[in-house]
Amino acid sequence: xxxxxxxxxxxxxxxxxxxxxxxxxxxxxxxxxxxxxxxxxxxxxxxxxxxxxxxxxxxxxxxxxxxxxxxxxxxxxxxxxxxxxxxxxxxxxxxxxxxxxxxxxxxxxxxxxxxxxxxxxxxxxxxxxxxxxxxxxxxxxxxxxxxxxxxxxxxxxxxxxxxxxxxxxxxxxxxxxxxxxxxxxxxxxxxxxxxxxxxxxxxxxxxxxxxxxxxxxxxxxxxxxxxxxxxxxxxxxxxxxxxxxxxxxxxxxxxxxxxxxxxxxxxxxxxxxxxxxxxxxxxxxxxxxxxxxxxxx
Numbered sequence: 001x002x003x004x005x006x007x008x009x010x011x012x013x014x015x016x017x018x019x020x021x022x023x024x025x026x027x028x029x030x031x032x033x034x035x036x037x038x039x040x041x042x043x044x045x046x047x048x049x050x051x052x053x054x055x056x057x058x059x060x061x062x063x064x065x066x067x068x069x070x071x072x073x074x075x076x077x078x079x080x081x082x083x084x085x086x087x088x089x090x091x092x093x094x095x096x097x098x099x100x101x102x103x104x105x106x107x108x109x110x111x112x113x114x115x116x117x118x119x120x121x122x123x124x125x126x127x128x129x130x131x132x133x134x135x136x137x138x139x140x141x142x143x144x145x146x147x148x149x150x151x152x153x154x155x156x157x158x159x160x161x162x163x164x165x166x167x168x169x170x171x172x173x174x175x176x177x178x179x180x181x182x183x184x185x186x187x188x189x190x191x192x193x194x195x196x197x198x199x200x201x202x203x204x205x206x207x208x209x210x211x212x213x214x215x216x217x218x219x220x221x222x223x224x225x226x227x228x229x230x231x232x233x234x235x236x237x238x239x240x241x242x243x244x245x246x247x248x249x250x251x252x253x254x255x256x257x258x259x260x261x262x263x264x265x266x267x268x269x270x271x272x273x274x275x276x277x278x279x280x281x282x283x284x285x286x287x288x289x290x291x292x293x294x295x296x297x
Contacts, residue, residue, distance in 0.1 A: 089140060095115070098144055126153075134277075163294055166198065168196050175187055210292045221246055225270075252283060256280055261273070
């Protein structure tokens with residue numbers, strides 16, 4: 001609740017002083033100082049909770065928790081969430097606890113987690129477009145997982161390919177009769193303006209066409225390109241129905257941060273390009289998912 005105080009200090013002056021300009025200016029200055037003091041007092045109370053603390057309080061918590069922030073790229077809301085995550089990461093650690101943490105850091109429904117028990121590997125898959133939380137996810141999993149389990153991040157680059165069918169009809173009028181045509185005076189035939197009888201919003205494309213288009217698309221992809229330079233040709237491609245999946249690995253010696261990803265054809269021409277932000281430590285597995293779907297254009 002905001003602090004309540006007398007807003008109009010001029011009304012507290014004796015009537016004989018209220019019309020004097022100097023006293024009015026003095027009262028306005030004091031009103032501003034009181035309002036700022038009330039806001040500062042409220043912020044002190046807000047700083048007791050990480051969800052409402054200001055930048056200075058966040059910096060104090062980060063120093064306590066040995067967090068090195070980057071204020072140029074990290075917003076205050078993210079820094080608050082990171083402090084809350086570090087404070088709440090306490091044993092016992094279970095898979096349910098990890099899922100709860102991933103919901104808090106990435107968002108419900110925006111990630112998948114898979115454990116390969118035979119290989120002692122934990123895979124976490126999430127969208128690659130916004131990976132500002134990637135380092136915090138890695139740090140959190142590093143504290144939660146057993147030492148013998150390897151954590152592998154799988155950033156996903158979705159790329160829907162929308163197909164639509166439009167059907168039009170045109171009426172053709174002939175200005176000729178058998179054996180008669182006034183050449184140069186009238187045209188042979190005139191087509192009317194096209195009339196749309198089926199738009200892209202009305203479904204008509206069958207699954208066979210979508211699946212064949214996906215298969216052809218998979219055949220076109222020959223390589224991946226990282227940050228506009230490094231080309232990777234060791235790809236794993238698969239087609240399931242109308243969905244194409246292209247998977248490959250980027251190692252830490254190739255780049256420390258991935259900022260753009262592209263798929264290339266056999267002649268090196270770009271088929272897709274995505275702006276991303278993916279920190280790379282040892283290695284990261286990238287998965288492109290291209291779905292061929294029908295939709296309005």
